[in-house]
Amino acid sequence: MRSSPAPSFAPSGPAGAPAPGTAEDQEARFLSDLGQRVRTMRAVRAMSRKMLSQTSGLSERYIAQLEGGQGNVSIILLRRVATAMGVRLEDLIAAVESPPDWPVLRDLLRDASPAQVAEAKRVLTGGAAPDGTGPQRVALIGLRGAGKSTLGRILAERLDWPFVELNREIESENGLQVSEIFAIYGQEGFRRMEQGALRRLVEQPGPMVLATGGGIVAEPLTLDLLLSSFFTVWLKARPEEHMRRVREQTARGVARPRLPDNDDALRQLGAVLLSREPLYGRARAVLDTADQTVAETAARLTGLVERHFGSTLPR
Numbered sequence: 001m002r003s004s005p006a007p008s009f010a011p012s013g014p015a016g017a018p019a020p021g022t023a024e025d026q027e028a029r030f031l032s033d034l035g036q037r038v039r040t041m042r043a044v045r046a047m048s049r050k051m052l053s054q055t056s057g058l059s060e061r062y063i064a065q066l067e068g069g070q071g072n073v074s075i076i077l078l079r080r081v082a083t084a085m086g087v088r089l090e091d092l093i094a095a096v097e098s099p100p101d102w103p104v105l106r107d108l109l110r111d112a113s114p115a116q117v118a119e120a121k122r123v124l125t126g127g128a129a130p131d132g133t134g135p136q137r138v139a140l141i142g143l144r145g146a147g148k149s150t151l152g153r154i155l156a157e158r159l160d161w162p163f164v165e166l167n168r169e170i171e172s173e174n175g176l177q178v179s180e181i182f183a184i185y186g187q188e189g190f191r192r193m194e195q196g197a198l199r200r201l202v203e204q205p206g207p208m209v210l211a212t213g214g215g216i217v218a219e220p221l222t223l224d225l226l227l228s229s230f231f232t233v234w235l236k237a238r239p240e241e242h243m244r245r246v247r248e249q250t251a252r253g254v255a256r257p258r259l260p261d262n263d264d265a266l267r268q269l270g271a272v273l274l275s276r277e278p279l280y281g282r283a284r285a286v287l288d289t290a291d292q293t294v295a296e297t298a299a300r301l302t303g304l305v306e307r308h309f310g311s312t313l314p315r
């Protein structure tokens with residue numbers, strides 16, 4: 001259980017079901033699950049222990065103990081950890097059932113059909129009813145160096161659709177670079193701005209190819225909005241390839257956050273990819289870009305999108 005990439009944001013085990021074992025066993029499992037959730041959410045957000053330590057004020061050693069399921073963290077310190085990662089405290093411990101109707105809604109949703117869940121989400125988010133054809137919108141997701149920007153631009157050109165880079169939208173809306181937003185407002189602030197920018201794009205009419213930022217899958221509401229409003233494609237590669245591509249870009253002078261050139265950086269990238277795989281895997285389509293040239297991948301991506309939209313594409 002601990003070694004598998006548990007889907008984030010979901011409490012482990014059926015809610016309310018009594019856990020087997022003695023009270024001590026259950027408590028040890030609770031702490032271990034809590035630690036696993038902290039580790040997974042930190043990895044999904046690509047935060048090193050050092051970064052989390054700096055933003056939360058907890059020592060790296062303390063965070064390591066927490067993630068290892070050792071020691072009974074105080075609720076205030078756990079709150080600091082949650083705030084530093086931009087997650088809800090209840091997502092770290094278990095679902096908190098605060099609104100009085102929550103248990104009823106939860107039970108209804110658990111037994112609902114996919115169509116009922118989709119309708120409930122549409123009502124709750126104030127979204128428009130689907131018109132059956134679906135908007136001509138494609139979003140590319142994946143880890144840094146997946147090819148979202150490169151392939152997105154080529155795809156948009158071939159389809160003659162506008163190309164939008166979400167991180168550039170966020171930068172122009174807020175008058176700050178992504179790195180500055182992270183430095184000033186932290187992960188939580190960036191994810192809020194990212195969600196706002198995505199909402200505004202979704203409200204715009206017309207077709208679009210969108211290149212997202214690698215961490216867009218970290219915030220459940222943002223991911224849901226993306227999945228429900230775009231034909232999403234996960235551009236997949238191996239950690240070494242992500243690493244090599246980003247390094248080659250940096251060497252060519254392409255402006256992007258650097259990746260340190262060491263084994264630890266590769267290990268971290270691998271851990272981030274592993275933790276995000278269940279989230280990236282929610283895309284409607286997956287395109288493996290490993291051992292492929294840009295031209296080959298671009299041709300396959302264009303074919304994939306054309307097959308999906310079929311006759312609705314202008315000829």
Ligand SMILES: Nc1ncnc2c1ncn2[C@@H]1O[C@H](COP(=O)(O)OP(=O)(O)O)[C@@H](O)[C@H]1O
Pocket residue numbers: 142143144145146147148149150151211245246249289290291292293294297
């Ligand atoms: N098969 C491939 N698909 C996409 N990009 C590739 C491929 N092989 C090599 N690359 C290179 O990898 C880099 C991908 O970078 P980029 O498009 O900026 O990724 P992202 O926007 O996902 O971070 C580019 O320099 C591109 O030329």
Ligand SMILES: O=C(O)C1=C[C@@H](OP(=O)(O)O)[C@@H](O)[C@H](O)C1
Pocket residue numbers: 045046142143144145167178212213214215216257
């Ligand atoms: O993977 C990530 O956590 C991030 C990827 C970046 O986007 P790119 O994938 O465009 O580099 C950017 O959104 C931010 O620095 C966080």
Ligand SMILES: [Mg+2]
Pocket residue numbers: 148149150211
């Ligand atoms: Mg990019």
